[in-house]
Amino acid sequence: MNKLEINEVAxxxxxxxxxxxxxxxxxxxxxxxxxxxxxKRIEASSFTSPKAIPxxxxxxxxxxxxxxxxxxLITALVPNQKGCERALACDVDEINMVMSASESHSRVNLRMxxxxxxxxxxxxxxxxxxxxxxxxxxxxxxxxxPFEGFLPESQILSVVESLLKIGVDGITLCDTTGMANxxxxxxxxxxxxxxxxxxPFTLHFHNTRGMGLANALSAWQAGITRFDASLGGLGGCPYxxxxxxxxxxxxxxxxxxxxxxxxxxxxxxLLAASGMLPDLVxxxxxxxxxxxxxxxxxxSMPENSV
Ligand code: COA
Ligand code: ZN
Numbered sequence: 291m292n293k294l295e296i297n298e299v300a301x302x303x304x305x306x307x308x309x310x311x312x313x314x315x316x317x318x319x320x321x322x323x324x325x326x327x328x329x330k331r332i333e334a335s336s337f338t339s340p341k342a343i344p345x346x347x348x349x350x351x352x353x354x355x356x357x358x359x360x361x362x363l364i365t366a367l368v369p370n371q372k373g374c375e376r377a378l379a380c381d382v383d384e385i386n387m388v389m390s391a392s393e394s395h396s397r398v399n400l401r402m403x404x405x406x407x408x409x410x411x412x413x414x415x416x417x418x419x420x421x422x423x424x425x426x427x428x429x430x431x432x433x434x435x436p437f438e439g440f441l442p443e444s445q446i447l448s449v450v451e452s453l454l455k456i457g458v459d460g461i462t463l464c465d466t467t468g469m470a471n472x473x474x475x476x477x478x479x480x481x482x483x484x485x486x487x488x489x490p491f492t493l494h495f496h497n498t499r500g501m502g503l504a505n506a507l508s509a510w511q512a513g514i515t516r517f518d519a520s521l522g523g524l525g526g527c528p529y530x531x532x533x534x535x536x537x538x539x540x541x542x543x544x545x546x547x548x549x550x551x552x553x554x555x556x557x558x559x560l561l562a563a564s565g566m567l568p569d570l571v572x573x574x575x576x577x578x579x580x581x582x583x584x585x586x587x588x589x590s591m592p593e594n595s596v
Pocket of ligand 2: 303464466494496525526527536
């Protein structure tokens with residue numbers, strides 16, 4: 291069985307939607323704990339307009355301050371060439387470009403049409419040439435848009451094709467507001483893996499309607515081995531109405547490990563990091579394993595049992 295690659299997105303997708311700004315040192319502390327868990331990649335922040343995403347206005351300070359561990363790639367989300375310039379100045383290992391498949395979400399979230407976005411991303415790919423920095427592209431609303439509903443699969447495939455044509459190295463299909471269901475996920479994953487077998491595809495799910503883990507399982511059954519997930523199940527796009535948390539990293543790791551699928555992640559380290567979250571964000575978080583304990587947890591029998 292192929293080993294999974296789990297990308298942690300809590301410092302970016304998680305913290306961008308919180309009602310309060312998490313202090314730079316706290317963000318760095320969170321990322322440093324996460325980087326001890328065996329996660330392949332950490333999306334540490336985003337280089338977006340500070341007006342659009344004020345919570346991540348300290349992206350440069352965060353990324354310059356985090357401990358760089360060998361084997362843990364630091365990536366950042368960027369919507370345009372300005373963001374890429376800022377990210378490269380911080381020596382990120384990878385860039386995660388973003389565009390939306392849906393015209394409406396693109397206009398609201400990025401203030402650009404998908405065509406304008408693609409132009410920006412083409413410029414970014416040009417900037418990355420010769421740097422050795424991996425250029426991934428995330429496609430928002432790939433499984434449905436909160437304004438337009440479900441998009442035809444052909445529309446998503448055409449975005450994938452355009453991105454590969456401009457030269458991105460990998461693609462993430464994002465279910466921005468948890469509209470995907472396992473049958474839909476399986477179909478799209480099988481199609482892209484058949485059509486573009488050499489391209490690294492990552493799946494990014496939100497658990498908005500309780501289908502996050504089922505969708506991840508379905509993607510894995512279709513042959514996907516790369517997943518985004520967020521510690522504690524934090525997350526959501528501030529420009530997608532109804533958006534809530536990503537699939538929870540520790541719950542995802544726990545599910546796959548229980549199934550005997552290697553994740554490379556030390557779940558105990560992850561659970562300890564997850565335990566920091568309620569203090570950090572000031573509220574309870576959706577993750578379940580951190581509350582229930584792992585499936586091998588055993589309780590002592592009540593004293594009065596027969
Ligand atoms: N980093 C920092 N500042 C940026 C920037 C970036 N990547 N891109 C633009 N700006 C600044 C410009 O310099 C300009 O500043 P000024 O007002 O001081 O002159 C201002 O933002 C407006 O620039 P403009 O190019 O007109 O951007 P916009 O207002 O049309 O916004 C985006 C476009 C893409 C920058 C903005 O919508 C954005 O950052 N969206 C990200 C949304 C997001 O991350 N959503 C969640 C993840 S999917
Ligand atoms: Zn997301």
